Amino acid sequence: MAVKRLIFAAFIAFFASAATILILARLSPDRKSAPEENSVPRAEVARHNSAGDCWIIIDGGVYNVTQYIPLHPTAPNVITRWCGENASEAFATKGYGNAHTPAARAMLKEYWIGTIR
C-alpha cells in the first residue's frame, strides 16, 4: 500500500510541476523574439575564440555562448572547438546526424547578440 500511495503522490506532483513550468513559460516575456538589428562582422566573431569568451555562428546568427558552456550536457570541448567559428552544421547534426531539440533552439535564442554581416 505504501508503494501505491507514493506512486499516486508522485503522479500528482508530476502534473503540478509540469503545469507550473508550462504556465511560467507562457507568462514569461519573450525578450529575444524581435531582436534589434545588430550586424556583427565575421572578423569580430573570430576574435572571441576561447572557452572564456566564446562566440559562435549558427544559421547566420551570432551567439555568445560563454555562459552556457558549463550547462551544456556534454564535455566542454564539444562547444569550445567551435568558438569564433561557424557551427551551423555541428549544431544541426551534433556530429552524428541528429538535430538539436526545439528546447535547445529556445535556449540558443537567449544567447543571441546579432546577425553575421
Add this chain to the structure above:
Amino acid sequence: MQSYLRPANLLIVCVALVPVFVAASEAPSREALAAAGTAAGVLGLSLLLLAAVISVRVPRLDVWFGGLTKLWKVHHLLGAASFVLVMAHPLLLAFASARVSIEAAGTLLFPAAGAWSVWAGWLSFAAMAMFLAPTFWFFGQPEYQRWKALHALSGLAMLFALAHALPPAKDSRRALWLVYGGLALLAFIYRKFIAPYTARSGYTITRVETVNRGVVELTLEPEKKLLHYRPGQFAYLTPLDPALSSGRNEEHPYTLSSAPGENALRIAIKEAGDATRALQTVACGSRALVEGPYGDFFSARKAGAPALWIAGGIGIAPFLSGARSMTVENRTDIQLIYCVQDESRAHLIGELEAIALRVPRFKLTKHFFAREGALTGAFIAAACPDFAARDIYMCGPPVFIAATRRELKARGVSGARIQSEDFTWL
C-alpha cells in the same frame, strides 16, 4: 517481507543498469541536472522493458524468482520504479533548461507539434498512466478483467517509449534498446497472442464436488497429457463452459490440490468474486484450459527437512496436495496447523484426518478462530514444540499470513525459515 536477494533479481538490476552506464559513457562530463534527467529516462525505459520481459510467464522460469507470486512482486516494483523515473525524466531536463530560460524549459516539455519524438514520449507516458492508474489503485481496487485489459496498453507504452528513445540515441545505446525492446515486445506478443493458443492444454471437468458452502473441488481429466507439477504449485485455469454466468474464457490462477501422482488435476476453489462464484456450479463434462505449472511454494531445495505447515481457510489447497502425495513410508516430519472459523468451515478435514491416521510422521492440529481467537505463538508452540527448528510454510489470507508471521518472529523464528503464499492483489 520477502527477501529480494536472489540471483535472478540481482541479474535484473545489473541488466537494467547497463544502458545507464552506456549513456553516461557516451557523454562523460554532463552537467548534473541534465545528466540525472537522462539517466532517469534511460533507467525508466530499461525497467519498463525488463518488467515486460519477466512477465512472459513461461512455466518454471518463475522458480528462479522464488515462484510466480514473488516474480509478480518484482514485476510490480519494476513498473513502479519505471513510472516514477519516467516522470522524473522530463522534469529534471526541464529544470536543467530553466537555468537558461523558463521558455526553454516550457519548450522542452511541450515543443511544437513537429517534434514527434518528444510527443512519442508523452504518448508513452499517457499509455503508462492509463494502465498503471488501476494497477496502483488511483481509483480504488479495479475489477480484475478490466485491469488486465488495460494492462495490455503496456505494449503501446513500450512502442512509443522506443520511438522516443531511439532517435536521439547513439549507435551503442540504440543497439541496446533494440535488444531490450525486441525481447520485451516478443514477451508481450508471446503472452498475449501466442501462449493462449499454444501453452494451454485441454481438460474435461469430470467432477464438481461441493466440499463446503462456497467451496468446490473440481476434478479435471486431461484430453492429452497430464500436467507435470510438484505439490504446492498452481496453474492458470480458463473454464469454457458456455453456461457460466461469469469468468468464461477468462484465466485465473488456482493452486492444485491434487497429488502429482493422480491421473487427474484437482483444484479447490472458494467463491471470492463473480468468476469463482460461477465456478461453484460449472457443468460437469464441460471443457477447460490449463496452463502451468507455476510457483515454488515447497521449494525443491528444502525437500526432506522437517516442516510446519500453517493453513488459513482455503489456504489449505497446497497442503492438501502435499498431504495427498504422502505415502505411509513418508520420512519427513510434517506438522499441519489448519486454521478455520469453526468445524463447519474445515474443508476436506475428514480426508486430512484419514491421512494423519495412515501416515505416522504427519500430524494434524485444528485451530478454530471462533473458539480460540487468533493463531498465537503459544498455540503454535503447544502444537509443534520444535517449530523454531522447522521450515515453516504458510498459505492463507494476507492478514492471517501477516499476523502469524509476527507471532513467529516474536518467538525468534528468522524470516528465512518462513515461506508464504498469499493470493491477493499486489
